[in-house]
Amino acid sequence: MDSEPPGLRIKPLFGDGDGDKIPDIELMEVRTLGIFAVWWDKRFEWESRANFILKTLYKVREDCIKNLGMSDPKNVRLGFYLNVYIHDSDLYYSGSTKKDDLFPDKWYAMVKDNRMGLPYMTLPWQDTDGDLVRHEGFHVFQNEWYRKRTKQWHELGWYIEASASWYAADRANQKESVTSYERVHFITANPHLAIWHTEHNKKIGDPNEKELNQRQYALECYLFFLCEVCNVPKNIITDIFKIKDKVNPAEYLFRKIGSQNLREFFTYWAACNTDDFSYLSNVQKKIYRYTKVE
Numbered sequence: 001m002d003s004e005p006p007g008l009r010i011k012p013l014f015g016d017g018d019g020d021k022i023p024d025i026e027l028m029e030v031r032t033l034g035i036f037a038v039w040w041d042k043r044f045e046w047e048s049r050a051n052f053i054l055k056t057l058y059k060v061r062e063d064c065i066k067n068l069g070m071s072d073p074k075n076v077r078l079g080f081y082l083n084v085y086i087h088d089s090d091l092y093y094s095g096s097t098k099k100d101d102l103f104p105d106k107w108y109a110m111v112k113d114n115r116m117g118l119p120y121m122t123l124p125w126q127d128t129d130g131d132l133v134r135h136e137g138f139h140v141f142q143n144e145w146y147r148k149r150t151k152q153w154h155e156l157g158w159y160i161e162a163s164a165s166w167y168a169a170d171r172a173n174q175k176e177s178v179t180s181y182e183r184v185h186f187i188t189a190n191p192h193l194a195i196w197h198t199e200h201n202k203k204i205g206d207p208n209e210k211e212l213n214q215r216q217y218a219l220e221c222y223l224f225f226l227c228e229v230c231n232v233p234k235n236i237i238t239d240i241f242k243i244k245d246k247v248n249p250a251e252y253l254f255r256k257i258g259s260q261n262l263r264e265f266f267t268y269w270a271a272c273n274t275d276d277f278s279y280l281s282n283v284q285k286k287i288y289r290y291t292k293v294e
């Protein structure tokens with residue numbers, strides 16, 4: 001793996017300050033490391049945040065490519081840095097900052113394709129911690145895999161999110177508080193839903209509510225339970241991203257772990273969920289209780 005593939009070009013497609021739809025590079029700051037370029041509106045002081053994001057993403061890439069056998073995003077093959085924009089998330093924090101920036105108002109944290117078909121990442125000023133950066137970073141290395149499978153998205157969506165959150169928490173260092181367990185109560189709030197239920201894979205007429213639409217993130221606790229309590233090897237969670245053929249994640253787990261085992265593990269997991277998520281630590285649960293009362 002090249003730590004910095006030679007000759008990557010830098011080209012932002014966002015950051016229009018004067019309304020001509022062309023990014024205004026002179027209004028932005030940028031720092032690069034490895035394959036990533038982090039941008040922000042230069043009226044704000046995000047240098048140390050940018051360095052933290054770059055170091056975290058650098059480690060994610062090293063792990064994903066060297067240890068997990070995943071692929072670099074398309075950007076690298078075509079000779080471009082992967083752009084990461086630190087931005088003000090007005091959508092979620094309306095009125096809280098009163099400081100607008102150069103970037104679109106409706107961004108939160110995501111990895112999406114730009115108009116050249118190349119993925120970019122957005123991270124909000126607010127709440128960007130190692131956990132969130134690793135989650136989005138993992139999407140970057142899942143990207144080559146799932147972009148070939150967009151027609152299968154209804155089957156894959158839950159696993160893409162659950163595994164990214166599982167990864168983010170699994171690679172946290174001991175001192176970090178992991179915020180990604182904050183949605184686990186969506187599971188007991190909706191015990192009747194299929195594991196693959198998501199906002200984009202639901203029944204006609206299902207209500208459009210956060211508890212239903214974000215449940216897939218909470219399923220990281222299912223993957224955590226399989227690895228930590230049932231001793232499923234962690235590489236089973238990530239080896240799916242090396243499979244070249246069509247694959248359904250629910251079926252993949254069923255076959256890899258074994259039908260007998262998985263039936264037993266799933267039942268055990270469901271029971272422990274109703275026992276106040278007894279397999280999560282007090283620290284993990286502290287976060288979950290905190291968000292529950294929001």
Ligand SMILES: [Zn+2]
Nearest residue numbers: 135139161164
């Ligand atoms: Zn995600």
